[in-house]
Amino acid sequence: MIGETLNNRYRVIEQLGQGGMGSVYRALDIALNQKVAIKVLPYQFSVSPENEKRFEREFLALTNLSHPNIVKVFEYGKSGSIIFFVMEYLHGHDLRNIMKTKPKKPEDFIALLKVFMQACLALSYMHSQGIIHRDLKPQNIFIQKDGDLKVMDFGLAKLQGSSVNLTQDGAVLGTAIYMSPEQASGKPSDERSDIYSLGVILYNALCGIPPFSGNNPMEILKKHLFENPQIPTYHNPFIPQSLVTALAKAMEKDPEDRFQSAKEFSHDLQMIMRILIEKQKRNENYVSIVVNSLKKLLKRR
Structure with missing residues (x-):
């Protein structure tokens, strides 16, 4: 995977994590010159049509979730035997x-x-x-x-x-x-x-x-x-x-x-x-009052 370019567009750079239903990689979107994250269906699952359907359903579920606190997805794709979808890269x-x-x-x-x-x-x-x-x-x-x-x-x-x-x-x-x-x-x-x-x-x-x-x-x-x-x-x-x-x-x-x-x-x-x-405000006000009182005392001396 590392070093491969998927669909002549996404160059895989490094693996970020791995879970039961997929591995996630950092990649470069060559067309837009920006970082993306790619989730890949493991090969042992990709040979099963049912697992492929489930993986695609995860992508479709995310495409229907447009919210600032939920990761965005961009594209679903296949490159040879590799099945993947592209997500925003999070910093x-x-x-x-x-x-x-x-x-x-x-x-x-x-x-x-x-x-x-x-x-x-x-x-x-x-x-x-x-x-x-x-x-x-x-x-x-x-x-x-x-x-x-x-x-x-x-x-x-x-x-x-x-x-x-x-x-x-x-x-x-x-x-x-x-x-x-x-x-x-x-x-x-x-x-x-x-x-x-x-x-x-x-x-x-x-x-x-x-x-x-x-x-x-x-x-x-x-x-x-x-x-x-x-x-x-x-x-x-x-x-x-x-x-x-x-x-x-x-x-x-x-x-x-x-x-x-x-x-x-x-x-x-x-x-x-x-x-x-x-x-917190009360504590800050209390500290400010104490500090100001000490400053006044020091000035009098």
Whole structure:
């Protein structure tokens, strides 16, 4: 792949990542002289007409999602035995980069909430289009250098209210660490499944570790089904109680007890952020008053 030119237009430069339903490469669009990302269907899947159809459905799903917080796709193509589609190239890093340090100060939480509110916007839009992501995880949420967020990799997406998967068939789909209880048990998933997964990601970002871990995926899935996570403040005592409450609601075992929409989740996060901004302003005003008072005292002396 590296060094090849697909359809006499896209020169493949390097591999960026690899997943179950495709590998992603950085390439140069020779016609436009710009960087693009190319997702390639693995050869072992491309020999199956059904897998090719699923891969094409992922592309078609993305073409119908026009939103600033969802990755854009440009073209679907075949070059010899290689089946691929072309996406925008994103400059920045995935969410794992900002999860390395636990937030402590109000400004840390404000910055984190801004990221997750963008994720809620993306979810709200895709859900309004009838698409459930089903594989939300830090690797699939990209933060660009300008701070804008992009949700990507719809390889396990599903049309809501439909028995037809956009890509793979099977009862249990997703990544165990971030999977909702209903997905873990093979039950039908809906938009609240994505909300649970986003809640797990937020827990991870706040606490520095995911809520559940284990020696194998099945052990983790059982914990999602039957165990409650450690209270977030046990791992990070600086987390505001209002955020702990919102997080608990997002991660309820029963979908009926969760936020019923990404918009509802976003509304709570926005309220928490406003409270933190006001707190930050009060702290800054207090520091300013103290500094000015000290300056006056020094002048008198």
